[in-house]
Amino acid sequence: MTQVEKDFQDLLKEQNAYKETIMLTHWDMRTKIPKKGVEQRSEVVGFLSEKLHQLETSKKMKYFIDVLKDHSDDEVIQKTVETCEENYERSRKIPIDEYKEYVMLQSKSESIWQEAREKADFASFQPYLEKLVDYNKKFANYWGYEEHIYDALLDNYEPGVTVKTLDNVFPELRKSLTELLNKITASSVTPDPSILQGHFPKSDQEAISLAVLEKMGYDFSSGRLDETIHPFAIALNQNDVRVTTRYDESDFRTAVFGTIHEGGHALYEQNISKNLAGTPLSDGTSMGIHESQSLFWENFVGRTESFWNSHYDLFKSYAPKSFQAVPLDKFYRAVNEVKPSFIRIEADELTYPLHIMIRYELEKALINGDIKVADLPGLWNEKMQEYVGITPTNDREGVLQDIHWSGGDFGYFPSYALGYMYAAQFNHTLRKKMDIDKQIASGDFTPIKEWLTKNIHQYGKMKKPLEIVKDVTDENLNPNYLVNYLTEKYSGIYKL
């Protein structure tokens, strides 16, 4: 390694120290912090974030980018420089004063949104959302785009994916899912979710959550499980990747499927190549690929018949007595019930992408200037009726439900549906190499985890999302795999 490469690594170490500290602070604020400690801690996070931002956009950083770009023989250093340059350019294009105003607006808007949601009062949130949209439009123009202004925002979360990519797959996906939903709604066969009721103590749910993570191959010597309100997984460093979950004592599904979901995110982070440690490449490559990993484990493993065939006894050993009398078949069908619902995060596997498409279409139109913020509640409800078949009775279960827009995160939502399509496409490829059902039924997930690591996890940010999809599946993004998977699954459950 040359001297300048070593100096560059020292700068990266500083950057990592701030990142790790910020992550630890976030984890603590969402799992452990006492109520009154929050105010002061928020200032600390603000300070650390500013320091990190200063580093990422420093003259020193620019110097290393200029000196090292295309001048290092080391592929990791080369990609690291590229990533630093992307960050540098994105940040540099925003005038520092606007950035600071925006950060303050974000934090203010989040608390306004929280209250607005509580009271189902869109009007109080509207002026803030308008400002957030305006800033995002401005930023998108600073960043630049080729075809569609919204592409500039998408690029933050799913580099390489554009409006064109999405408009190429979403309409078809929507049509197929709607048809399938209509068939299901018309089916006389209906799962009975009432059998899932019963008081399930937190401590037992925690025990089963830990057992499932262990089985997935989650490394507890590099992680831990904690309780929170809005579950997440978080990588403090490569050897400290934490999972959180929520326990609802009247509905175990929240914790069990939530833990598997977050466990999927965590496995990704735990299995990035150690060669990338200490660089910004040691991170999931995009929100979509990240979501493909969590959804792969949650749906394509955790909600399958094979999984419950082999794990129902384990489940019953922790579950309330009432489950002893529930036959496996009824249980499996109940946890896979399809039922249109207002809240995205409570949606079933089938209607979930429809929720995402509504958000995508609305935010694209907002950024594009085709609609106004004031139009949102009405449009939201119309689309819910059109796509999902139900109309929210208030904005709390409608347009105000998600935190994303209150933090200015436009362009994020599509990742959820992309991740789902990626996961189905990966699942299809894996099935050609391995009898997954048999593997899941055996209770040994090692080969599955190893395949994901070899094909996806290890690369971190060394590959862009669509590059991974192509390399792994030998095909571009194709929504048919998700449609086929859902059709097959629900044909069985609903005897279509």
Next chain:
Amino acid sequence: MTQVEKDFQDLLKEQNAYKETIMLTHWDMRTKIPKKGVEQRSEVVGFLSEKLHQLETSKKMKYFIDVLKDHSDDEVIQKTVETCEENYERSRKIPIDEYKEYVMLQSKSESIWQEAREKADFASFQPYLEKLVDYNKKFANYWGYEEHIYDALLDNYEPGVTVKTLDNVFPELRKSLTELLNKITASSVTPDPSILQGHFPKSDQEAISLAVLEKMGYDFSSGRLDETIHPFAIALNQNDVRVTTRYDESDFRTAVFGTIHEGGHALYEQNISKNLAGTPLSDGTSMGIHESQSLFWENFVGRTESFWNSHYDLFKSYAPKSFQAVPLDKFYRAVNEVKPSFIRIEADELTYPLHIMIRYELEKALINGDIKVADLPGLWNEKMQEYVGITPTNDREGVLQDIHWSGGDFGYFPSYALGYMYAAQFNHTLRKKMDIDKQIASGDFTPIKEWLTKNIHQYGKMKKPLEIVKDVTDENLNPNYLVNYLTEKYSGIYKL
């Protein structure tokens, strides 16, 4: 507030952000971090500590000290500037290269010590300890002193206390305690600690620990309780002051008295005046005064007959069934058994100060050059025989037991005994104002907590330790109160 005062406050905010982050990292590393995450986290702590050190010794800091010293009408700002100046001067006097070498030596020595202690192998630790002593001598000379080189080190932990102060009280204290110990050893009345045995599940110990903290007036909306190996209390900010404890399922005393002890530290930090928030004055004024608060609650409240009179039923409601048959009197005597032991942190109330004096005498002689590191094991054992009446069979239960020296912390140990004497002296004063026994027996500790807050806690670092002792008790440090307290207590228990 003037503009320069505002700018100074901005600098303090930065300083606080680093401090809070370092504290959070320490808390996490000692309670939650997964094993493999430690290595990377240690680098992060190193980085943050260096940043903090740079700030404390920056030209900017020096500028504010010069401009504001004796030029602010605000008493808090004035004291803040003084404190910053003390830090600045202490740090500045150490050449930066030596400081860095020393920090690396500290961290290396701690891990060497851990292994050496494990193997009871002093020889492997000796060369490191020699270097640590040499550095401390050098630093003491950089810092300067009036009478005794060791004073320069003491000043780090107990500003204002000198060798003269200690040599004025320790010999007398030792003589009295030894006489009392001899009487106790000769007494035919002996408590029976075997009644305290029995399996006490962690969850029940946690419940009683939480209940006791609640009763002490510890504010859970500004704190929390977690498990650890070596218990501590830690203030992340004024509204986030955490307690940790250790659960030994075969001996509840570790958790119960440990939690009360750490709770005492935490009450101090939680009740510092809000006017001092965000300044370096919002901290305990010294290790000794801090220890006076933990020991006050642990011994002068938690180990008293009145406490158990009123809390034994509460205790039994969590305790294993075997305790139902144990009469209160036998219980009280058992938890107050005096028994010479090798390990300081397991020592009873009476022999504890003797352990401290051994360490004080040895480290004073080391720094003074009167003895060599190689002489330590032998001298340690001789003094243990002379002071406590028993001889360690190996260095693990002798000279290697404490972590302090391995981190270069010379001058720290006396704080423990000072804190004990302070606590006894405060206790004596409080007894003149309030019928404490009656108050403790009532189970309402509010007036006690309020008295401590009014007289000690609120001031933070606004007063120096001996200033507080004088202001509260109207007297200088006086070891007789501790002697009287112990004599009276054990005369009862051992029927002397």
